[in-house]
Amino acid sequence: MSNARPTEGAGEPLTLALQRVPRERVDMSPVTPSALAHASARDVPGIELRAGNRRVRVGEIFDVSGEDTAHVAIRNSCDRLDRLGAGMRFGRMAIHGDTGTHAGAAMAGGVLEIHGNAGAFAASGMAEGFMHLSGNAGDFLGAAIAGDAAGMRGGTVVVDGSAGDRVGDRMRRGMVLIGGDVADCCAARMIAGTIVVRGRAGRRTGVAMRRGTLLVTRVPALPATFADGGPPPRTFLRLLQRHLRNAGGPLAPFAQMTDDIRRFVGDRAYGGLGEILVAQ
């Protein structure tokens, strides 16, 4: 799963420990392995971050230690830290604590581990890479960033907990795996890709869905514009199962699937051929 680039100057991970909860929201996107590719660890405390309508230096709000910039750890993270891991192309980031919005947004590679909860728009516009969230995700997980035609375009996101509204909104490619439940409008306007929800989905699931696959354990009621999709696609499900099992790690639990699956196709109000597979 890892596309972490081999570390050149191996050593202790570059570690940023938050000193106190900042008053403003802080844009953390300048501190990723790829953004620091040409910087040395000594430069890190001097890096400017946008914090509300002002700028702060990393060293003013974080205690910085370690030297391996290909592996960045954030300690004491909180929901004021936005855009953690956003735009990262390679390397590994471990976030200990919650994140603000847009964690892993537009990621194009590497591994982002969040040991906590993520705010809205996590993995939005993600193109490649792997994100593992041990807690819950907010709304718009893997969705389109405002103004973008498509949401997630590749990569894999695993959420051990639950997620909010509009998971995979306008999602184009890639895979989102959710261990818990999702709120309303999951897979809304979905263009393609795969979403697996081990728990329940909320209302208006799949609304305006064009293509793609949503595998979910239970939905209260699908929009009336979803048609019966006939027998479940067993060969494809076996491929998916094997893919998840072989990937292992946090993906492995998602390989457990029941054979008792109903298939629905829609959203026919939009000419959609999206598929919702409901495990009974």
Place this chain on the structure above:
Amino acid sequence: MTNNGVVIDDTFAEAFGMRATRLVITAASAAWARHAAVAMTGYATSVIGCGCEAGIERELEGEATPDGRPGVSVLVFAISREELAKQVERRVGQCVLTSPTSAAYSGLDGDERIDLGRKLRYFGDGFQTSKLLGARRYWRIPVMDGEFVCEETAGVARAIGGGNLLIVADGVAQALAACEAAIAAMRDVGGVIMPFPGGVVRAGSKIGSKYAALPASTNDAFCPTLAGITKTALDPAARAVLEIVIDGLTEDAVRSAMREGIAAICAIGAPGGVRRITAGNYGGKLGKFHFPLREIAE
């Protein structure tokens, strides 16, 4: 060099570079996977007239296939990547897509690829969908028993065609028995196929003909009925010759298959009516790959 009374000629089999792919065909049962594989590798004995040489490499248990169902791996060899692509598209389209419960996957990795499901998907008439799992893209084409799942592309390898053994015996029955034993042993070697019927060819050919239109004609030097009237390669006691042609993904695979074949033939040996093992070559001028019999048999 003699083994169990069988003379192994000091010669080499001359083989050519080809392009090959391996496809894995799965189905609801091993029997249905075999039906699809047999159909798609039919009429594929020689590139001279069939466009490709193809055969079943081995049967696969569920654990060894991408979708966990029983399957068959098939090797297809052609003279160029373009011809290989054409043959694979036609054969998979007509023989695998049509076969109940089947699915088709690439059995080779690598950057050089040919289309597998990329064009076949249009059979879905707009209802086809694609799925990307890891680095592999699959097409799901609605058909009357559900869906035909087909990987988008298949890997292509630089391969070897035309490895061969010529078995000279006291009679047809003895030559056939030796070939059957050899083929049974060679089928256990991975990465090779013996594309002729039952793995054996009785119409060995030489290059050229007295008829200008024909690129190849009967190998008169090895025809027992012509021994008295042509420049023969047979001694008077030889009454039948059969040939085994081997196509392999690597030189090592061809070599291993030849070694297994020679061993099985020699195990029958002179007591079973086998006199000699030789090989077909063109003096080393045409084929890039040479497989010396004695070195392989040692």
